[in-house]
Amino acid sequence: MAKTKEVSVEQRLRALYDLQLIDSRIDEIRSVRGELPLEVSDLEDEVAGLNTRLEKLQDSLATIDTQISDKKNLIEEAKSLIKKYSEQQKNVRNNREFNSLTKEIEFQELEIELAEKHIREFKAQIEQKKEVIDKTKEHTKERESHLKFKKSELDAILSETAKEEEALISKSEEYKKKIEERLVKAYNRIRTNVKNGLAVVPIERGASGGSYFTIPPQVQMEIGSRKKIITDEHSGRILVDELLAQEQREKMEKMFKKL
Incomplete structure (x- = not known):
């Protein structure tokens, strides 16, 4: 039973980070258009x-x-x-x-x-x-x-960029459906309140990506265990471990190339 729960949390973290990567890609496209x-x-x-x-x-x-x-x-x-x-x-x-x-x-x-x-x-x-x-x-x-x-x-x-943006928007909606509503709402709220729209960030060199506040070793271990969803106490961002982030980035890059 515990194993199923662990996989479920990990799946949610992966889906959340995938969603973040998709939305960040959309943000990049819109940034190119600028004003x-x-x-x-x-x-x-x-x-x-x-x-x-x-x-x-x-x-x-x-x-x-x-x-x-x-x-x-x-x-x-x-x-x-x-x-x-x-x-x-x-x-x-x-x-x-x-x-x-x-x-x-x-x-x-x-x-x-x-x-x-x-x-x-x-x-x-x-x-x-x-x-x-x-x-x-x-x-x-x-x-x-x-x-x-x-x-x-x-x-x-x-x-x-129009074709890619349209495909990404469709993917964003598709990935949101994979995540429970309360998490999507939390994700959207965080994205609105933080710089660069980064709601889900990996730990990089012992610090929270995007805010760079050091994460205590014990918390880093908890994040790495992927047994529960943990947020950065300073920025409110959802945290994922570096390995998970790397795996999802590689996976999503392959998907982006096909769009």
Whole structure:
């Protein structure tokens, strides 16, 4: 009965360390990608924002063109009214009618003057906006070029690692099913709380791998006996003996080469 228990614990330790090796391999692949996915995402957002800005600037140009057209129509209408009132002045019967028409002509002349002023202001706005549009187009082109480069860089890495990563993720899930749920939860918790995601580490030169705190000889013997799951009191990591770790590394390296 004791022998069965010992084998069971050893199997769990081996499965846990195998899982660690798989997840560490996934971590390495993702580390190669680094910040690239985030950089690409940020650049995509930036380019989209610049294109939206360009659209708004182009729309505002169209609006100004419409306003200029409206002012030109107003000028033509005013000129037509001035001509009409000037003709009417030739046939007035008294000074009162003449003065009234004169005021109408003066009003239309002011309307023309004001419209021409607005047209000049609108044209100045167009020049300013065109300058901003040119600069924005230039900046957009530069960011699009940078995005293209970063995406090609990311795509190259993904093409090299995507298949392996997918296979490893599948293996990780497969190995988790071999381990009881409470241990998987403990493993995930430790991985989240420690550096480099190392939840299961071997003893190396009498110390805990990953934290390098010395393990007392008696504890080292207990770990080597593989009769129970022991954690490092300093880091909380699950500890395995060096021989077991070496055996599992060799086994998993063969599996990785096949992926």
